[in-house]
Amino acid sequence: MAFATLPLLQPGKLLTVRQYHNAQRRSSNNQSHKLCVFPSSVLSGSNEFRLGLRPRISERLSYATIASANVTGPAYDAFVSEGNEFKVEDSVDSTTVAAQPTYLISWGLLWKLVSRHKLRLLLCILTLVGCTTCSLTMPIYSGGLFEVLTGRSSEPLLELLCRIGVLYTLEPICTVIYIVNMNAIWEKVMSSLRAQIFQRVLIQKVEFFDRYKVGELTALLTSDLGSLKNIVSENISRDRGFRALSEIIGTICLLFVLSPQLAPILGILMLLVSTLVAVYKRTTVNVFKAHGMAQASIADCVNETFSAIRTVRSFNGEKRQMSMFSRQVFEYENSGLKLGYFKSINESLTRIAVYIALMALYYLGGNKVKAGELSVGTVASFIGYTFILTFAVQGLVNTFGDLRVAFAATERINSVLSGAEVDEALAFALEKDIKQKKTPGNDFDIFLINGSESKTPGSGKRFMSSLKSGSSVRSLAASGDICLQDVHFSYPLRPDVKVLDGVNLTLRRGTVTALVGSSGAGKSTIVQLLARFYEPTSGCITVAGEDLRTFDKSEWARVVSIVNQEPVLFSMSVGENIAYGLPDEYVSRNDVIKAAKAANAHDFIVSLPQGYDTPVGERGGMLSGGQRQRIAIARALLKNAPVLILDEATSALDTVSEKLVQKALNHLMNGRTTLVIAHRLSTVQNADQIALCSDGKIAELGTHSELLNKNGQYASLVGTQRLAFE
Numbered sequence: 098m099a100f101a102t103l104p105l106l107q108p109g110k111l112l113t114v115r116q117y118h119n120a121q122r123r124s125s126n127n128q129s130h131k132l133c134v135f136p137s138s139v140l141s142g143s144n145e146f147r148l149g150l151r152p153r154i155s156e157r158l159s160y161a162t163i164a165s166a167n168v169t170g171p172a173y174d175a176f177v178s179e180g181n182e183f184k185v186e187d188s189v190d191s192t193t194v195a196a197q198p199t200y201l202i203s204w205g206l207l208w209k210l211v212s213r214h215k216l217r218l219l220l221c222i223l224t225l226v227g228c229t230t231c232s233l234t235m236p237i238y239s240g241g242l243f244e245v246l247t248g249r250s251s252e253p254l255l256e257l258l259c260r261i262g263v264l265y266t267l268e269p270i271c272t273v274i275y276i277v278n279m280n281a282i283w284e285k286v287m288s289s290l291r292a293q294i295f296q297r298v299l300i301q302k303v304e305f306f307d308r309y310k311v312g313e314l315t316a317l318l319t320s321d322l323g324s325l326k327n328i329v330s331e332n333i334s335r336d337r338g339f340r341a342l343s344e345i346i347g348t349i350c351l352l353f354v355l356s357p358q359l360a361p362i363l364g365i366l367m368l369l370v371s372t373l374v375a376v377y378k379r380t381t382v383n384v385f386k387a388h389g390m391a392q393a394s395i396a397d398c399v400n401e402t403f404s405a406i407r408t409v410r411s412f413n414g415e416k417r418q419m420s421m422f423s424r425q426v427f428e429y430e431n432s433g434l435k436l437g438y439f440k441s442i443n444e445s446l447t448r449i450a451v452y453i454a455l456m457a458l459y460y461l462g463g464n465k466v467k468a469g470e471l472s473v474g475t476v477a478s479f480i481g482y483t484f485i486l487t488f489a490v491q492g493l494v495n496t497f498g499d500l501r502v503a504f505a506a507t508e509r510i511n512s513v514l515s516g517a518e519v520d521e522a523l524a525f526a527l528e529k530d531i532k533q534k535k536t537p538g539n540d541f542d543i544f545l546i547n548g549s550e551s552k553t554p555g556s557g558k559r560f561m562s563s564l565k566s567g568s569s570v571r572s573l574a575a576s577g578d579i580c581l582q583d584v585h586f587s588y589p590l591r592p593d594v595k596v597l598d599g600v601n602l603t604l605r606r607g608t609v610t611a612l613v614g615s616s617g618a619g620k621s622t623i624v625q626l627l628a629r630f631y632e633p634t635s636g637c638i639t640v641a642g643e644d645l646r647t648f649d650k651s652e653w654a655r656v657v658s659i660v661n662q663e664p665v666l667f668s669m670s671v672g673e674n675i676a677y678g679l680p681d682e683y684v685s686r687n688d689v690i691k692a693a694k695a696a697n698a699h700d701f702i703v704s705l706p707q708g709y710d711t712p713v714g715e716r717g718g719m720l721s722g723g724q725r726q727r728i729a730i731a732r733a734l735l736k737n738a739p740v741l742i743l744d745e746a747t748s749a750l751d752t753v754s755e756k757l758v759q760k761a762l763n764h765l766m767n768g769r770t771t772l773v774i775a776h777r778l779s780t781v782q783n784a785d786q787i788a789l790c791s792d793g794k795i796a797e798l799g800t801h802s803e804l805l806n807k808n809g810q811y812a813s814l815v816g817t818q819r820l821a822f823e
């Protein structure tokens with residue numbers, strides 16, 4: 098047996114599909130193959146700066162493993178391109194470096210996005226200098242005004258007022274241009290980031306969605322990204338952000354020019370203010386955090402209650418939900434009160450510091466004026482600068498606070514979407530589709546960064562480009578059997594529980610296979626593997642003799658239709674829901690109607706208030722179960738996929754609806770390789786073969802009469818159901 102060492106995902110090296118998948122799986126399942134674990138920061142490339150202060154959260158979630166993969170299995174014909182440089186081994190022992198986490202939001206990405214707007218950026222810098230110059234010149238003119246009014250200066254009052262007037266006009270003009278352009282740049286950057294995050298969530302493996310709640314993922318795009326947005330949108334006013342910083346630097350310089358003796362005293366005082374406020378603010382971080390978490394809990398509670406409103410109603414659960422909500426509200430209120438208390442101390446501290454600075458100035462400045470060392474005008478200017486400096490320092494500290502929150506939010510986004518669970522095959526297929534403009538519309542521009550898609554994580558692209566695609570997938574699916582060969586499977590979040598334990602099953606081309614068995618036997622899991630929501634832990638699924646993993650994932654999705662017990666409809670019109678069967682194509686109204694007629698849905702659709710344009714409500718809630726089911730069947734008919742999976746498609750229906758739906762299903766099954774899962778055995782009697790799934794294996798296989806004659810588990814299941822009917 099030949100052994101070779103192949104570093105996975107190393108540029109220039111090519112792996113077979115089997116090697117790639119095995120190694121990927123092993124690397125994600127670090128329980129059994131873990132040799133050592135490194136924090137992501139160790140493994141991230143030097144050009145990949147992370148935005149964030151501490152690595153704690155990301156380390157917890159995105160540790161990368163260096164795994165030893167002992168990949169064994171039958172020889173695979175090479176997926177070797179570029180001159181067949183690498184031969185495929187029957188068995189490969191490889192030391193692999195797992196997919197390195199790719200941080201979505203990095204300094205590099207931010208700069209890329211910001212630098213798209215160079216002209217606006219230049220305008221912002223110029224107007225920032227303009228605003229600051231105007232603001233900092235004002236106290237000098239105020240001092241001059243004092244001098245004129247007290248008769249110490251001979252400058253004509255009107256001339257001075259004209260100069261002040263020019264400043265008063267220029268400052269707001271510069272401010273408007275600065276704010277408009279800063280805001281425009283950041284809004285555009287945020288739109289791109291939002292699109293990148295959405296896309297990254299979309300291409301995660303299915304287990305990612307098992308791990309995170311919808312609310313948590315929504316928060317990434319709303320509150321977390323909102324914190325990042327606030328860095329600019331909440332910090333473009335005069336006393337915040339860059340303006341505050343430029344005013345602080347400018348004021349200190351001017352103070353030294355005006356009076357080198359007074360400047361250090363004021364400088365030290367201001368430094369004291371900022372240090373005090375900053376130190377104090379750091380101690381209040383946990384209070385802010387608790388308040389944010391309390392707010393998130395309220396959102397979770399609201400989300401859960403309203404999305405399960407029917408269940409709440411049916412269990413009379415309003416009071417329980419109300420009490421849960423009130424608990425969350427009280428927690429939020431308490432943390433809000435605490436926050437107010439801390440904020441008030443914060444505010445007073447700043448004020449006290451300003452008053453101390455002013456008193457010091459009055460005393461020292463007053464004495465110098467009396468001694469004739471300083472003019473009244475200069476002291477008046479100093480008073481102006483004291484206020485500017487204090488508020489600018491306070492504003493800058495607030496900006497630092499916002500920065501801290503934004504860093505934490507960015508770290509959260511990065512840690513959740515570190516790339517460890519990206520479904521690379523899907524990402525690759527999606528990128529390819531968008532590049533080839535397979536998808537209509539120009540709505541994808543926002544997902545592009547500098548003319549190309551954002552860097553999809555992982556580097557198996559060369560290898561993935563060898564995947565079977567397009568017509569070959571369709572023709573293989575239409576012409577060959579689908580075989581599950583010794584398939585073992587555990588869900589990634591429960592690696593210790595074996596759900597499938599050596600399933601062998603052949604779905605013969607163009608025939609109907611029924612899958613029956615007790616609840617929890619693993620029937621739906623087989624569907625999930627066929628749909629490639631998950632990959633087998635070991636063993637393989639072949640289509641016309643080819644390993645399913647060698648198929649382009651999105652092409653495979655195009656050739657498989659799944660109709661579930663509770664089909665999910667989107668919150669759009671009936672017609673649009675049917676057309677969703679072919680989301681990448683232009684579907685004519687005629688095609689939609691044809692599919693609806695074949696699905697026995699046309700008659701009820703035309704009787705709806707707006708016919709095909711009637712909105713179906715959230716998740717199709719404005720339609721009956723049978724109607725939803727028939728729309729889902731019409732959608733599947735339109736898709737015209739050669740492989741069909743019906744997972745309890747009629748079990749929730751009454752007899753009349755079931756008859757209608759069954760008729761539609763018979764039409765749909767015609768000539769397709771079909772897998773039907775049903776608890777009601779009467780609905781699968783006519784299947785070409787029936788497979789009984791038990792303990793993660795196919796325990797019995799044959800036609801209805803063959804299995805009855807066998808007098809095994811199937812026969813007793815049929816007996817039990819008959820008894821139940823009698």
Ligand SMILES: Nc1ncnc2c1ncn2[C@@H]1O[C@H](COP(=O)(O)OP(=O)(O)OP(=O)(O)O)[C@@H](O)[C@H]1O
Pocket residue numbers: 307588590591596614615616617618619620621622623
């Ligand atoms: N996403 C998941 N993560 C972890 N375990 C899961 C997941 N989905 C299902 N399971 C577990 O896998 C086992 C098989 O579930 P599966 O849904 O395949 O059974 P089934 O035969 O389809 O049952 P039923 O007829 O009740 O739908 C069950 O023990 C279930 O708890």
